[in-house]
Amino acid sequence: MASTPSPHTAATAHLNSLLSSSSSSVNHNKPSNLSFLHASSNPSSIKLLHSVSPSSFSPSISSSTTAICNVLKTVESADISLSRDLHGVVSTSKPTILVSEKLGEAGLDLLRSFGNVDCSYDLSPQDLCAKISLCDALIVRSGTKVTREVFEAAQGRLKVVGRAGVGIDNVDLQAATEFGCLVVNAPTANTIAAAEHGIALLTSMARNVAQSDASMKAGKWLRSKYVGVSLVGKTLAIMGFGKVGSEVARRAKGLGMHVIAHDPYAPADRARAIGVDLVSFEQAISTADFISLHMPLTPATNKVFNDDTFAKMKKGVRLINVARGGVIDEDALVRALDSGIVAQAALDVFTVEPPPKDSKLVQHENVTVTPHLGASTKEAQEGVAIEIAEAVVGALNGELSATAVNAPMVPPEVLSELAPYVVLAEKLGRLAVQLVTGGSGIQSVKVVYKSARDPDSLDTRLLRAMVTKGIIEPISDTIINLVNADFSAKQKGLRISEERIIVDSSPEYPVESIQVQISNVQSRFASALSENGNISIEGKVKYGVPHLTRVGPFSVDVSLEGNLILCKQVDQPGMIGKVGNILGESNVNVSFMSVGRTVKGKQAIMAIGVDEEPDKDTQKKIGEVSAVEEFVFLKL
Numbered sequence: 270m271a272s273t274p275s276p277h278t279a280a281t282a283h284l285n286s287l288l289s290s291s292s293s294s295v296n297h298n299k300p301s302n303l304s305f306l307h308a309s310s311n312p313s314s315i316k317l318l319h320s321v322s323p324s325s326f327s328p329s330i331s332s333s334t335t336a337i338c339n340v341l342k343t344v345e346s347a348d349i350s351l352s353r354d355l356h357g358v359v360s361t362s363k364p365t366i367l368v369s370e371k372l373g374e375a376g377l378d379l380l381r382s383f384g385n386v387d388c389s390y391d392l393s394p395q396d397l398c399a400k401i402s403l404c405d406a407l408i409v410r411s412g413t414k415v416t417r418e419v420f421e422a423a424q425g426r427l428k429v430v431g432r433a434g435v436g437i438d439n440v441d442l443q444a445a446t447e448f449g450c451l452v453v454n455a456p457t458a459n460t461i462a463a464a465e466h467g468i469a470l471l472t473s474m475a476r477n478v479a480q481s482d483a484s485m486k487a488g489k490w491l492r493s494k495y496v497g498v499s500l501v502g503k504t505l506a507i508m509g510f511g512k513v514g515s516e517v518a519r520r521a522k523g524l525g526m527h528v529i530a531h532d533p534y535a536p537a538d539r540a541r542a543i544g545v546d547l548v549s550f551e552q553a554i555s556t557a558d559f560i561s562l563h564m565p566l567t568p569a570t571n572k573v574f575n576d577d578t579f580a581k582m583k584k585g586v587r588l589i590n591v592a593r594g595g596v597i598d599e600d601a602l603v604r605a606l607d608s609g610i611v612a613q614a615a616l617d618v619f620t621v622e623p624p625p626k627d628s629k630l631v632q633h634e635n636v637t638v639t640p641h642l643g644a645s646t647k648e649a650q651e652g653v654a655i656e657i658a659e660a661v662v663g664a665l666n667g668e669l670s671a672t673a674v675n676a677p678m679v680p681p682e683v684l685s686e687l688a689p690y691v692v693l694a695e696k697l698g699r700l701a702v703q704l705v706t707g708g709s710g711i712q713s714v715k716v717v718y719k720s721a722r723d724p725d726s727l728d729t730r731l732l733r734a735m736v737t738k739g740i741i742e743p744i745s746d747t748i749i750n751l752v753n754a755d756f757s758a759k760q761k762g763l764r765i766s767e768e769r770i771i772v773d774s775s776p777e778y779p780v781e782s783i784q785v786q787i788s789n790v791q792s793r794f795a796s797a798l799s800e801n802g803n804i805s806i807e808g809k810v811k812y813g814v815p816h817l818t819r820v821g822p823f824s825v826d827v828s829l830e831g832n833l834i835l836c837k838q839v840d841q842p843g844m845i846g847k848v849g850n851i852l853g854e855s856n857v858n859v860s861f862m863s864v865g866r867t868v869k870g871k872q873a874i875m876a877i878g879v880d881e882e883p884d885k886d887t888q889k890k891i892g893e894v895s896a897v898e899e900f901v902f903l904k905l
């Protein structure tokens with residue numbers, strides 16, 4: 270019999286496989302395999318229902334099992350990692366990181382110590398698409414549009430997009446998620462720079478600094494033309510009271526302004542703490558002398574400043590935008606400037622960047638412009654570069670990023686604790702799907718966790734994603750990872766629900782057992798059906814190793830390594846020997862064997878762990894043993 274690998278090795282190897290990026294599957298077009306979970310669910314809820322879609326999908330095990338992903342382990346030493354080139358060939362080369370816009374040196378140094386860094390600035394969209402399939406990571410600022418075409422062109426190699434800054438409106442997050450590509454940003458390092466730029470625009474606009482500077486340089490001395498307005502005592506409305514907005518508020522308070530803010534998601538006590546009243550959108554825009562924009566560009570904020578909203582503003586209002594050009598309807602702003610509703614505007618950002626040279630807005634005499642300089646201080650750029658380089662290197666190393674944008678975070682300590690259960694979850698999914706008769710559409714899967722922990726302290730998102738991975742990968746050509754698991758399930762019309770059962774055991778272990786049930790399908794192995802007609806298998810982690818502990822109503826105990834034969838027979842002496850002999854004669858090494866029965870002398874189930882796949886003849890011989898009623902060979 271083969272020896273059992275150490276529990277630690279099994280769990281660590283598999284965890285690495287989840288965190289690393291390559292798969293041995295031959296389809297190199299598949300998205301990569303990262304350990305980040307895309308899930309929109311509340312981890313603390315006991316039952317979670319996911320999408321219902323009219324479509325269903327059918328497993329065809331024989332051909333698809335060959336596509337089962339044997340994920341490669343990350344090489345732990347130095348900075349070398351296993352990766353797969355375009356032809357599916359495994360190499361030990363360093364990852365390639367494409368930096369498509371200027372990044373601070375400290376960040377570049379960090380990246381260079383880890384991988385091959387290709388700094389190619391000003392790539393056309395076509396050139397970016399041409400290059401991207403050779404890259405494991407892409408680092409951008411606001412100037413690179415990371416579109417669906419880019420993810421398609423990446424052919425599954427791109428594992429992480431790092432946005433060296435805050436706004437991720439230039440990255441197609443939906444496409445990234447669908448392709449299993451993690452997106453991380455650097456959300457904190459440029460906050461002060463953006464806030465300071467907002468204040469710079471506010472004060473310089475109020476005193477016509479840019480216009481009077483230009484006029485002096487043109488040889489004029491126009492003191493009466495450039496009389497400004499004072500700030501003290503004026504009302505400033507901050508639209509978007511997040512990191513930048515609140516720093517602008519603090520500074521404006523120091524200038525003696527009365528600051529109000531509108532942000533539907535900001536906590537009132539945080540605003541109150543710095544002496545800012547949170548007000549409605551209408552109240553903010555109708556009472557402010559100055560309006561400073563600090564919300565992200567989303568479908569909800571797109572052109573939120575338009576003819577209608579300008580009409581509601583106080584005549585002579587002054588507008589500052591250091592957020593995103595797209596939140597303003599720029600034609601409407603020109604009209605508002607011409608009519609005097611808006612006395613002045615100071616803009617750092619534009620709907621299209623750079624804006625057309627003849628842009629009426631840019632040319633308007635009451636408008637001050639800067640070319641998206643909010644984050645452009647030496648300090649912010651060094652900070653952002655380091656922040657994004659660390660996040661990207663971490664992601665390529667399979668670590669969880671605190672700044673993942675399209676993947677809820679599972680803290681590293683939770684990940685480490687769940688490591689063996691993650692292996693178990695995937696293997697149970699993989700086994701359960703192979704028990705379905707080819708042609709039966711799978712629509713509904715339930716994962717039942719028995720645990721002594723209260724639901725709030727058990728985060729099952731990782732486990733659910735791995736069950737999903739186990740179910741989908743053998744029957745499709747998609748590599749599932751924790752970014753795209755939920756999305757892929759939805760796409761396949763697969764509804765995955767979860768249930769937690771609190772049991773009276775030691776809360777030291779996060780999970781007592783995991784059960785996977787597939788309902789409304791036929792099974793290739795009828796004994797796997799529980800009383801309610803669902804395919805049902807259950808497993809536990811024992812000494813760090815995943816074990817199969819129940820098949821339908823039968824208790825078994827076999828470690829989930831290698832492959833598995835499930836055999837139902839009449840409970841009688843000599844069966845282990847008979848089947849064991851047949852396997853031995855065919856040189857199939859048996860690693861584990863376990864017999865489970867419901868009633869003595871009636872039917873029993875034999876679960877046999879085998880290293881090799883028995884050939885057809887051997888399988889036929891097993892089927893011909895008189896007491897054997899049914900059997901199935903399953904790949905793990």
Ligand SMILES: NC(=O)C1=CN([C@@H]2O[C@H](COP(=O)(O)OP(=O)(O)OC[C@H]3O[C@@H](n4cnc5c(N)ncnc54)[C@H](O)[C@@H]3O)[C@@H](O)[C@H]2O)C=CC1
Nearest residue numbers: 436463509510511512513532534563564565591592643644
């Ligand atoms: N010009 C530049 O170089 C820079 C621009 N930015 C931009 O500034 C914006 C804010 O950045 P941060 O403060 O770091 O982000 P943040 O996420 O900390 O704050 C954004 C705030 O906007 C709020 N918000 C969302 N929808 C809203 C709505 N419909 N109405 C009002 N508020 C809404 C959110 O609740 C959040 O509090 C982003 O768009 C970012 O891209 C940030 C840094 C530099």
Ligand SMILES: O=C(O)C(=O)COP(=O)(O)O
Nearest residue numbers: 410411433434435436644
């Ligand atoms: O961080 C942001 O959202 C910014 O807008 C900064 O953009 P940039 O990195 O300077 O192109």
